[in-house]
Amino acid sequence: MEVFTSIASLRTFLKQQRTLGKSIGLVPTMGALHQGHLSLLNQANAENDISVCSIFVNPTQFNNPEDLAKYPRTLDADCALLQTVNCSAVFAPSSEEMYPEPPLLTFDFGSLETVMEGASRPGHFNGVGIVVSKLFNIVQPDRAYFGQKDIQQVSVIKRLVTDLSFQLELVICPTVRDASGLAMSSRNQRLNDTEIAIAPNIFRILTEAKEKILNGRHMNEVKEEAALAFSKIPEFTLDYFEITNLNTLLPITSLQDRGSNTICVAAFLGPVRLIDNIIF
Ligand code: PAF
Numbered sequence: 001m002e003v004f005t006s007i008a009s010l011r012t013f014l015k016q017q018r019t020l021g022k023s024i025g026l027v028p029t030m031g032a033l034h035q036g037h038l039s040l041l042n043q044a045n046a047e048n049d050i051s052v053c054s055i056f057v058n059p060t061q062f063n064n065p066e067d068l069a070k071y072p073r074t075l076d077a078d079c080a081l082l083q084t085v086n087c088s089a090v091f092a093p094s095s096e097e098m099y100p101e102p103p104l105l106t107f108d109f110g111s112l113e114t115v116m117e118g119a120s121r122p123g124h125f126n127g128v129g130i131v132v133s134k135l136f137n138i139v140q141p142d143r144a145y146f147g148q149k150d151i152q153q154v155s156v157i158k159r160l161v162t163d164l165s166f167q168l169e170l171v172i173c174p175t176v177r178d179a180s181g182l183a184m185s186s187r188n189q190r191l192n193d194t195e196i197a198i199a200p201n202i203f204r205i206l207t208e209a210k211e212k213i214l215n216g217r218h219m220n221e222v223k224e225e226a227a228l229a230f231s232k233i234p235e236f237t238l239d240y241f242e243i244t245n246l247n248t249l250l251p252i253t254s255l256q257d258r259g260s261n262t263i264c265v266a267a268f269l270g271p272v273r274l275i276d277n278i279i280f
Pocket of ligand 1: 028029030056058061128131132150153
């Protein structure tokens with residue numbers, strides 16, 4: 001497995017691979033890798049001749065400097081994990097390499113970014129749009145892999161690919177959970193033992209809400225009960241709990257077609273902000 005820190009050296013390597021007729025799968029990450037990332041890598045390896053994992057804690061997508069400073073950076077451990085899943089190449093650039101100058105270009109994803117994560121983290125999807133566009137241009141992958149856990153990011157990136165005609169296939173992979181139901185996230189590393197024990201309540205409350213909706217309960221009531229359930233666990237501060245349409249991400253009040261109903265949640269557990277969702 002080769003580790004590249006410069007855009008030029010990665011491009012030279014990938015050009016050789018393309019000349020040999022190899023297809024390329026890209027897994028963009030911010031490091032602190034876990035089983036969720038490894039499942040993306042496994043799928044990329046299964047569907048492409050070579051896999052590239054980018055590891056870059058992208059400053060332009062953080063609106064909270066403390067969150068950026070505290071984001072776990074574990075490059076050596078990440079590379080060791082990537083070797084276990086036969087990753088072909090790692091791209092781990094510095095901020096200066098990715099942003100020799102602060103970008104002037106900005107992205108506005110309209111209604112896709114005025115709700116939920118976009119509303120809570122102004123500028124976040126602009127930063128995601130910038131870095132993902134750069135990675136697509138640098139790597140020029142045949143396929144790029146993203147996790148369903150970041151559901152709004154998935155919608156934004158789908159739109160990015162459509163609007164800018166990126167020539168690649170987006171592959172969206174299911175959320176990987178531990179035995180307790182907790183969605184794998186790099187941020188889980190920042191939870192203490194008490195918080196780790198409490199965190200699975202997020203998926204429990206999501207699942208209960210889904211069951212209530214499928215049993216015909218009114219969505220507004222279900223939302224209120226979910227908020228109440230979070231308020232009963234003092235370690236949580238609920239940011240949002242939204243029942244939405246998968247495609248528009250806008251709130252819904254009645255059941256949509258199967259597979260289009262989505263419940264999205266963001267909650268602080270102590271200082272750590274966790275997100276999750278369920279689609280049904
Ligand atoms: O999902 C993430 O880890 C990041 O938002 C991404 C897609 C790697 C862009 O920095």
